[in-house]
Amino acid sequence: MKCLFCQSKITSEVTWRTLFYPTPMSICKLCNHSLTVISGARCSRCSRRSDVPKCIDCLQWEQFPARDTLRYNYSIYQYNECMQEIITKWKYRGDYELGYIFKNAFHTHFQKMMLTAAKTHLAIPIPLSVERQVERGFNQAEMLAQFLPIPKAPYLQRVTSEKQATKTRSERMGSANPFQLRKPINKPIILVDDIYTTGTTLRHAAKVLIEHGCPEVISFTLIRS
Amino acid sequence: MAKKTSPLDPKLAQQLEGKLLLRKEIPFEDTLFDFLLEKNMLTPIPSIVKTLFRKICQRCGNRTNSRFAKIHDINRKHGAWYCRNCLMMGRIIETEPLYRWNGQPFSWQKHEAACTWKGQLTKAQAKASEMVRRFILQPESSLLVWAVCGSGKTEMLFSGIEEALRQGMRICIATPRIDVVRELLPRIQQAFSAVPIQALYGDSAEKQGTSQIIIASTHQLLRFEHAFDVIIIDEIDAFPYHKDASLAFATERALKPSGTMIYLTATPRQKQRTKMLLKQLKHVFVPTRYHGYPLPVPIMCMCFALQKNLVKGNPPRAFIQWLRLRQNQQRQLLIFLPTIALTEKIASNLSELLIHEHVIKGSAEISSVHASDPDREQKISLFREKNLFVLVTTTILERGVTFPAVDVAIIHAGHSVFDEAALVQIAGRAGRSADDPTGEVVFFHDGKTNAMSRAVRSIKKMNRIGRWL
Structure with missing residues (x-):
């Protein structure tokens, strides 16, 4: 090997x-x-390493209950230089095979941490816009969702294709909701994505789901940056 | 539009001839592109050829099964293969073909007396230069120029390039090292000021490669096919060229079948030496430097506590003693270390010591560089302009760079990254200018290796041969 x-x-x-x-x-x-796995004390809502139970970012989100639609997020790795290299090669250069690096970790951490949720929830990978999907050839979130042992429900759809990675924090928070739902779902949902930065994207997706009658949305992501 | 797409338009040919490109690398709109396809001026060829047991990437020649992987594809049940070997040049995938120009060939301009360089060659240089010129005129030939460090290899090429331009040939100067590309560009530009020249490397501003003379890193040649009449490969023995089979494949394919290949090196590897011995490869030997002085012979210096010192990040004691006893204290210092981690550690400790020894005035006069340093280019030019006095480096500066007056120290010369070629090249950094043709080279080691003694022997041998010329 x-x-x-x-x-x-x-x-x-x-x-x-x-x-x-x-x-x-x-x-x-x-x-x-x-690669550094997040360990020890962490924020109960966004999985960032922190000594207080809720970090500042999450308290800020809680001031706007209308926007704060995600119950909690669980992430496995911390963002660091090596991770950045892997992610750029995987996502932007399009080296599909690299995603298999995370297969074992993604599966085992899910089994360990989401045991109760695994029985009731459905997984939805965060979609890419059509143009970006064509450009890259694959969706990294979809690939990660494949590693999970629960049924998937790919009913979410992205309309606009603005890149989040090039924006500042305030720009991200203020951006419009890019998601649409093709079919209403009445089951609790686990959103799957590769990276949680400010949580705006995940909350946008969660908002659409909740508006269409979804009881609970949590998220499972690879990296907390 | 009609005029733009006329088959006689030579601009298209200039841009596309001799290349293998993906659709996204061709900067045309869909209408023009489809027109070219329809007129059969662009031919699609499969990007990955599958045989019974293996796959072959048509761009990099990769045949290793483990370097291919499958990507999820909606239209294919089992996914599509892509090549992981040349991924950094843009992904090659089974479902997207490569395009080859099939229209009229472009005729390059003929230049009479294009060379504007007005220097004088030494006797040995002139002989090599004449050989290069003769081989360029002779189709389907290859020549190895074995010239010692600092012998003025670039100048030897000028008359050959001039002759090639007179015949209207297209020329490529390729090298495995990006630093060498950056260094060569201004020199070639100065020597051929009337001819358009482009430099292609990983993050160069120029991407198209449409000029008559191209200076490129060998990776860039992966995009070319039968494009050049003359390819000159500088430093063939450098990493990664002698390790990576796809680069040798690419350079050979980039040459026209009737073209001339010229290899330049100061330290040929065993493979080339055997070929020369068996007379399969013609060669010309230049044993003297352009200023006529012999190569500085390295001194080996034993340091018993070397490993202990390195763990603490201190330079060995013998190094400090040598610092005090240097013949010419005005020379800049170039210090080589085997690993990136060590360069940073030693550079910070060294600055205090050097200030204490009055070698430098402040910590701003010392710096360290390595391959992944973002400011590497800037630091090298600072050192060249003598704004930095001491530069601590890994083997990235072993070849292709010229500093006027330096003393060279290798700390832990017994490490496996310093093979014979690397040591000879590093020793060749000293005494390169005619104003200060000598310099000191010291190997600090804790046990002599074969590579070290071979390097010293081969330098002495070169000097011995050079004396008779």
């Missing part, structure tokens, strides 16, 4: 466990080490 990111050979240790229950590795030890 070769590391998906740095092409170096992966040599796994031989232990009783790996002998009888071999798990294929997609990323080498060194690369894996440079």
